[in-house]
Structure formats: C-alpha cells, structure tokens
Amino acid sequence: MGAPGSGKGTQGRLLSRHFQIPYLASGDLLRRAIEQQTALGTQVQSYVERGLYVPDHLMVPAVMAELEGMYRQDNGGVILDGFPRTREQAVALDAALAAARRAIQRVLHLFVPKDVLIARLASRWTCSHCGATYNVLTKPPGAEGICDLCGHSLFQRVDDQPDKVERRLSVDLEKAIAVGGYYHQQGLMCQIDGNRPAGEVTADLIAAVRDCQAVSTA
Numbered sequence: 001m002g003a004p005g006s007g008k009g010t011q012g013r014l015l016s017r018h019f020q021i022p023y024l025a026s027g028d029l030l031r032r033a034i035e036q037q038t039a040l041g042t043q044v045q046s047y048v049e050r051g052l053y054v055p056d057h058l059m060v061p062a063v064m065a066e067l068e069g070m071y072r073q074d075n076g077g078v079i080l081d082g083f084p085r086t087r088e089q090a091v092a093l094d095a096a097l098a099a100a101r102r103a104i105q106r107v108l109h110l111f112v113p114k115d116v117l118i119a120r121l122a123s124r125w126t127c128s129h130c131g132a133t134y135n136v137l138t139k140p141p142g143a144e145g146i147c148d149l150c151g152h153s154l155f156q157r158v159d160d161q162p163d164k165v166e167r168r169l170s171v172d173l174e175k176a177i178a179v180g181g182y183y184h185q186q187g188l189m190c191q192i193d194g195n196r197p198a199g200e201v202t203a204d205l206i207a208a209v210r211d212c213q214a215v216s217t218a
C-alpha cells in the first residue's frame with residue numbers, strides 16, 4: 001500500500017526481483033487490458049482515462065483471474081500493488097484466497113508526507129506503452145520524452161497534473177485508511193517510512209517480508 005508517488009511501484013518490482021516472486025500491479029493489468037481491447041479493457045477504459053476508481057465488480061474478478069493463473073505456476077506467493085484499494089476489495093480478496101487455501105501474509109504500507117507526494121507527482125512522467133515511470137527531477141529518461149526501456153513516448157498522466165494531484169491524494173487517503181484499518185485489525189500491517197533514500201526503503205521492505213516468512217514457516 002502507498003499513495004500515488006510513494007514509490008510503491010518501483011519498490012514492488014525491486015522486491016519481486018529480490019525474492020523471485022511475481023509482481024502484480026492492478027494498474028498494469030488494466031493498461032494491458034485496454035491496449036489489447038479485451039472485454040475488461042473496453043469496460044474499464046473510461047474510468048482509467050478519467051483517473052477514476054474502477055468499480056469493484058470489474059476490478060475484483062479481473063485480479064482474481066490473474067492470480068489464479070499465477071497459482072497454477074505454483075510459486076511462493078505474489079506481490080500485489082494497487083489492489084485491494086477498498087475495504088470491499090480486501091474482503092473479497094480474503095474470501096477468494098481462503099478458497100484457494102492461501103492468505104495475505106503481510107501488508108506493507110509506504111508512508112510519505114503529502115507535500116513530498118505532491119512534489120514527486122508533479123514531476124512524474126509515464127511511458128505510453130510499457131507504463132514505466134520517470135521523474136524529471138530525480139530519474140529523468142536518457143532522451144527527453146522517450147522511454148529508456150521501449151522507446152515509446154512519455155506523457156504526464158492527467159491525474160499527475162498539479163491541479164488534480166491534491167484531490168486525488170485525498171480520495172486515495174480516505175480509501176487507504178479503510179483498507180489499512182481492515183488489515184491492522186488482523187495484525188498484518190507494517191508501516192515503512194517512504195520518505196528516505198530508495199535503498200534504505202528497499203532494505204526495510206526486505207526485512208519486513210523476511211520477518212513474515214519466518215513467522216509463516218515457524
């Protein structure tokens with residue numbers, strides 16, 4: 001968990017590589033569905049383009065189908081990013097995981113103060129093709145406006161534009177409090193200070209995952 005601009009996408013991918021566990025970002029899943037014009041893609045396109053929350057009745061089955069595919073590969077787990085985003089999604093996820101004899105083991109929350117998030121988001125640019133993100137201040141692409149990874153053009157997401165950021169953060173915070181409360185009750189929450197150099201944040205996240213792995217195998 002983490003607000004837009006908290007670094008959770010970057011950190012999630014790093015954790016995935018470190019532990020050799022697949023990484024599933026709901027944002028990537030939606031982008032892919034829209035690009036491939038699947039049934040889900042056409043249903044969610046207008047929400048994503050307007051920066052709105054995709055309704056639970058579309059989001060939950062989409063993520064579950066993807067997770068089932070990952071279970072069949074019988075790996076050691078999945079790192080989820082951007083899902084569940086509402087309390088209803090968290091409840092639905094728990095039910096589906098229980099049916100598959102699985103469970104959430106740890107919820108990592110990257111906390112970053114609001115003024116820092118606003119500054120980060122205003123300088124963020126996203127690849128139109130692969131979804132990679134760049135920061136014109138701290139992580140600029142090699143060539144201006146071009147993705148280092150795939151060569152496609154970069155754009156500023158509508159909801160990263162300064163006037164939209166503040167509203168987006170308050171909506172996000174409201175939902176995050178509900179989801180966080182749900183997992184806190186289950187004793188799964190782990191708060192990580194995300195307003196530090198990326199390497200320190202990664203080290204803390206790795207330690208928190210190790211900690212829960214130790215508990216689950218004890």
Ligand SMILES: [Zn+2]
Nearest residue numbers: 127130147150
């Ligand atoms: Zn790209």
